[in-house]
Amino acid sequence: MKLLAGAPRGTQDLLPEVTANWQMIEQLALKTAERYGFLEIRIPTMEHTELFRRSVGDSTDVVQKEMFTFTDRGGRSLSLRPEGTAGTVRAALASGLLNGALPVKLCYLLTCFRNERPQAGRLKEFHQFGAELFGSESPVADAELIEMAAAYFDSLGIKGLTLAINSIGCPDCRKEYQKALVDYFSSKKERLCETCKGRLEQNPLRLLDCKSAECQEIAKDAPVILDYLCPSCKEHFEGVKQALQAAKIPYQVNPRIVRGLDYYTRTVFEFISNDLGAQSTLCGGGRYDKLVEVMGGPPTPALGFAVGLERLLLILEAQKSNLLESKKGPELFLLSLGEKGLQAAASLAASLRKEGVSVETDLMNRSLKAQMKYADKQKAKYTCVLGDDELASGVLTVKRMKDGAVETLLIDNFVEEWKSKIGKKG
Numbered sequence: 001m002k003l004l005a006g007a008p009r010g011t012q013d014l015l016p017e018v019t020a021n022w023q024m025i026e027q028l029a030l031k032t033a034e035r036y037g038f039l040e041i042r043i044p045t046m047e048h049t050e051l052f053r054r055s056v057g058d059s060t061d062v063v064q065k066e067m068f069t070f071t072d073r074g075g076r077s078l079s080l081r082p083e084g085t086a087g088t089v090r091a092a093l094a095s096g097l098l099n100g101a102l103p104v105k106l107c108y109l110l111t112c113f114r115n116e117r118p119q120a121g122r123l124k125e126f127h128q129f130g131a132e133l134f135g136s137e138s139p140v141a142d143a144e145l146i147e148m149a150a151a152y153f154d155s156l157g158i159k160g161l162t163l164a165i166n167s168i169g170c171p172d173c174r175k176e177y178q179k180a181l182v183d184y185f186s187s188k189k190e191r192l193c194e195t196c197k198g199r200l201e202q203n204p205l206r207l208l209d210c211k212s213a214e215c216q217e218i219a220k221d222a223p224v225i226l227d228y229l230c231p232s233c234k235e236h237f238e239g240v241k242q243a244l245q246a247a248k249i250p251y252q253v254n255p256r257i258v259r260g261l262d263y264y265t266r267t268v269f270e271f272i273s274n275d276l277g278a279q280s281t282l283c284g285g286g287r288y289d290k291l292v293e294v295m296g297g298p299p300t301p302a303l304g305f306a307v308g309l310e311r312l313l314l315i316l317e318a319q320k321s322n323l324l325e326s327k328k329g330p331e332l333f334l335l336s337l338g339e340k341g342l343q344a345a346a347s348l349a350a351s352l353r354k355e356g357v358s359v360e361t362d363l364m365n366r367s368l369k370a371q372m373k374y375a376d377k378q379k380a381k382y383t384c385v386l387g388d389d390e391l392a393s394g395v396l397t398v399k400r401m402k403d404g405a406v407e408t409l410l411i412d413n414f415v416e417e418w419k420s421k422i423g424k425k426g
């Protein structure tokens with residue numbers, strides 16, 4: 001039984017105490033995205049494994065070590081999505097969205113699955129808000145996308161984030177760079193982890209984001225890609241920096257950012273927070289100008305980012321954000337005395353709900369005192385008693401719970417009076 005009651009390690013139940021906060025950050029995400037012209041897309045939780053192998057990359061930690069992969073009854077290999085970009089590109093291509101007017105701007109809220117060792121801010125099932133922009137090569141698009149992420153964090157009042165940017169160039173400039181990397185790491189081969197020894201041949205760029213402490217130590221002195229950019233990638237990166245300055249978005253260039261996924265080209269960026277401990281990256285993204293083509297579509301430059309929502313909430317908690325609330329209560333709790341009172345409360349509740357007011361009544365046949373205690377626990381904003389006396393007088397007294405202030409309303413005109421006297425004040 002113990003096994004059945006506990007959620008699998010690295011997953012969590014989101015209970016009513018916290019779901020109001022999730023709704024708040026999700027609604028704000030969609031609202032911010034809409035201001036920048038990004039519309040929501042919803043994609044499947046699982047995809048063909050091949051999709052992630054080809055896009056995220058065969059030699060990445062995500063594909064090699066972290067995917068939840070299984071074979072379906074038809075013998076096909078499927079994987080739970082470790083991220084949202086690959087599925088979004090596939091869906092955009094499959095639906096012909098990219099054949100229409102460009103740019104196409106899509107955003108999503110989704111769960112991702114990575115079999116990582118759980119710790120604060122790192123789960124096996126987690127949530128992302130992401131955005132993907134297809135069709136523009138302009139550095140202004142990079143800056144606009146970064147500005148959107150920053151605007152989202154601003155709207156949540158988050159402080160102390162650092163934006164770090166880098167360019168990892170295109171396949172052309174990477175050829176020289178990869179040679180330099182191989183030269184550097186080969187001289188230290190015996191100290192590398194087994195996975196990285198393989199990477200030396202398969203995908204040298206991945207040597208830079210190995211999670212092993214020893215490999216990270218070696219990577220500190222490795223050559224940096226910025227010194228190897230070709231003229232057009234250099235010009236693009238200069239353009240991104242200028243556009244960020246024009247948009248008044250502070251950034252730091254960090255030539256060591258390479259990101260853990262293979263599809264990136266040119267701009268990569270991360271928003272880092274000091275409030276997150278070891279898992280300090282709140283948001284990561286960048287360009288992936290070759291991915292649409294790799295997946296069988298027309299050459300289409302593209303870029304995007306994703307924010308980890310668990311990490312976002314950790315920051316809001318650490319910063320004691322006043323946007324966080326513990327639980328949403330009803331606007332009004334109609335307390336009742338006696339059978340007639342209960343019936344009147346139920347019918348009044350129905351009329352109010354039709355008008356969009358959230359109302360609860362006693363469903364447990366409790367004493368008035370116990371109803372009051374329950375209404376308080378439920379965090380009702382207002383309470384109002386309906387008993388024989390109130391029904392006889394036709395006058396109801398509505399009490400604001402936070403300060404005890406009262407307002408009298410006529411029972412026959414309750415809905416209208418609620419709207420004019422209380423509903424407006426909220």
Ligand code: HAM
Nearest residue numbers: 083085121122123126281282283284285304305306308
């Ligand atoms: P990513 O850096 O792998 O990028 O993930 C984005 C964010 O998801 C991270 O910055 C972090 O906040 C959160 N995250 C990642 N892994 C975990 C985990 N195990 N537990 C909790 N949170 C986690 C991507 O996924 C790319 N698809 C972003 C992108 C979109 N690039 C272009 N378009």
